[in-house]
Amino acid sequence: MLPVVAFLIANTLYAKNVVRDKVSETYRSTLDIFGDKTDRSLNEISNYVNKMAVLDYDIGLLSSFPYGSDYYYLTKIRIQNKLQRDIVFYSPVDTLFVYSANDMFFSTTSTYSRLKALLTDRVAGIVKSAATDKSDNWQTWHDSRLEGEDFLVHVTEVPNSAIYVGAIVPISELVNQLSIQWKDGDIGESAIYSNDGRRLGDDVDGGWFPLADKRALQNDQPYHYVTDPQTKRRYLVMSRPSAHADFTTSILVPESYILQALPFYQKAxxxxxxxxxxxxxxxxxxxxxxxxxxxxxxxxxxxxxxxxxxxxxxxxxxxxxxxxxxxxxxxxxxxxxxxxxxxxxxxxxxxKFELKQLQAQINPHFYMNSLNIIYNYAALKDTDSVKKMSLHLADYFRFIMRVNRDLITLEEELKHIGNYMDIQKFRFPNKLSCDIDVSPSLLSLALPALTVQPFVENAIIHGFANHRKPFAITIRGHAFHEGQAAFLLLTIEDSGAGFPEEVLKRVNDGDASAVPENASGGLGIMNVIQRLRLRYEGMAGVRLYTAAGGGAGVRVILPIAEEKELTVATEKENAHAL
Structure with missing residues (x-):
């Protein structure tokens, strides 16, 4: 349907343009006929005036007789009779006159007294203007004593004399002839304008023809459309300048008359x-x-x-x-x-089962080494050392066997690390040290069991390779915030040889299996990383680095758990114990 509608719109616009073009051609032809007729009439009158000035015998004799002599008056009477005779044959001429410095006589179809007064006052200026103008065109003059107030004048000088022959054509006569063709109801209106845009030959100032201006009169297009600013109606305007006078004939036709019913179909x-x-x-x-x-x-x-x-x-x-x-x-x-x-x-x-299984992993070599130490102290009858070693070992194993508890406090984790370090100090007297720098306010925070101890154990197993030199472990902890979330940062550093570069890169890239995990490695770093991943779902993190002294460093970041979570876990453990 849309192509059909587009076709209808295009067809209507095409029809309007065709009608405009055809109607404008017809009106243009009529306007050209009127313009040609007017130009022919003006040309005939000009030729008559020129012939009178050049070829007429009496006009030539008039300058040879003294003014006031009998021969002068007889010649003047013959010339005036000729003017009276010929004026009726050259329409639309109104007045034919002969002027000299001493005399002026004329023949007119208008009121004699009004024409005499007009010529008496204006003929000298008319003759002077004609002598200045070399174009031989009709000149436009304005005088309120003449009907229509505007008129055309053509003046020719008699050779070798100071006598001038001229003709006057009222523009109102041209307007009357123009209106016969165009002033017929809604067909259109017509007017004659001077080249400066002033309306000629109309008693009404501007008339109803308010749309003509210099731009419209000088338009080279065969026709154009203008809109009346008051009525908002569109009009077809055509203009034709005269070939023998300084005026332009314009006609104006309402578009509604041209298009007839086409606007209705267009609106439809x-x-x-x-x-x-x-x-x-x-x-x-x-x-x-x-x-x-x-x-x-x-x-x-x-x-x-x-x-x-x-x-x-x-x-x-x-x-x-x-x-x-x-x-x-x-x-x-x-x-x-x-x-x-x-x-x-x-x-x-x-x-949860996998987590408990990971927590339950125990290093049998640690048991055997610990029992060998107790045996050696017993053989030496060092009962105090046997008691201390047994007490530390009992606390250590008691902590390891708490597999039903998910979370512990940081204080419990550090206490377990202390038991482990005391056991190791029995194996390596005066060689091991562990420095713990954690704020007391953080000791009550909850974290998974065996989160820090495996890194300490790994440091002793792999970092304490040279048992002759002292080996130091430093544990630090502090809290920080990232947005609205709070985190616990724990760092474990030792004075050993540090991690190999290959292990650092692979573990930090997410490959926890790169950590060496021998038979005596305990739970190991891989165990801790896997447990933290399962519990915190990406919120926790473990990163290895090389410490300032060249040793191994581990950075553990944990989200701070709510106190109620730890309380629930503790209550479950107590209930299980009972």
Whole structure:
């Protein structure tokens, strides 16, 4: 339908342009006929005046007779009779006159007294202006004593004399002839303008013809359209300048007369277009409500489902197909949610079991070394050392066997490290030292069991290679905030040989298996990294580095757990003990 509407609009515009062109050609032809007729009349009058001045015998004799002599008057009478005779043959001429410095006589079809007064006052200036103008064109003059106030004058000088022959044509006569053709109801209006845009030959100042101006009069186009600023009506304007005088003939035709019923069909086409657009808009709204909106809801629901939002549900509308589709989608989302919850719970149980298994790993070599130390002290009958060693070993094993407890305090972790270091000091007297720098306010914070001790154990196993030199371990801890989250930062540094560059790079890139884990390595770094990943889901982090003295350094970042979480864990442990 839209191509049909576009064709109708284009056809209407084409028809309007064709009508404008054809009508303008017709009116232009009529205007040209009038202009040619006027130019021929002016040319005939000019030729008559020129012949009178050059070829007429009596005009030539008039200058040879003294003014006031009988021969002068007889010649003057013969010339005046000729003017009286010939004036009726040269329409639209109004007056033929002969002027000299001593005398002036004329023949006119208008009121004699008014013409005499006009010529008496203006003829000298007219003759002077004609002598200055070399174009031989008719000149436009204005005088309120003449009907229409504007007139055309043509003057020719008699050779070898001071006598001038001239003719006067009132522009009102040309306007009357022009109005006979154009002033017919709504067909159009006409006017004659001087080249400076002033309306000529009309008693009404400006008349109803308010649209003519210099720009319109000088337009080279065959026609153009203007709009009346008061009535807002459009008019076809055509102008034709005269070839023998300084005036332009203009006609103005209402566009409504030219186009007749075409504007009605044009408006009908526009209303049809608007109607189709309106109907199409309603159709789009209907389709959007019945088809597009449900599809958008379905696509949005699927997108949310893809992003993990399993609580999304679709609303149904009155379309049977979409009701079925929405119900199927809601059922599917519900089943996926239930399945995901079940799998998640099973995964949590598996992770919890794996975590407890990791916590339960115990190094048998440590047991044997510890028992050998106790045996040696017993053989030496050093009962005090046997007692201390047994007490530290009991505390150490008691801590290790607490597999049912998920979280402990930082104070308990550090105390366990102290027992471990005391046991190792029995093996390497005066060779080991452990410096702990942790604020007392952080000792109550919760963290997974055996988070720091494996790094201390790993430092002794791998860093304390040369048992002859003293070996120092430093543990520091402080809290910091990142946004609204609070974190605990623990650093373990030793004075050993440090990590190999290959191990540093691979572990920091996420490959925990790069850490050397021999039979005497305890839980090891890989164990700790895996447990922290399972518990905190990416919130915790372990990073290896080389300490300032060249030894190994480990940085552990843990989110600070809420106190209630630790309280619940402690209550569960107490209940299990009972």
């Amino acid at each position: 086409t526009y209303f049809m277009t608007f109607g189709l657009v309106f109907i199409f808009a309603l159709y789009l709204l209907f389709i959007r409500h019945m088809l597009f909106k449900p599809l958008q809801l379905l696509i949005g629901g699927m997108r949310k489902l893809t992003f993990g939002n399993l609580d999304v549900r679709l609303e149904t509308n009155n379309t049977i197909e979409f009701v079925f589709m929405a119900n199927a989608f809601n059922t599917m989302a519900k089943q996926i949610k239930e399945l995901k919850i079940g799998m998640y719970e099973e995964q949590l149980r598996a992770q």
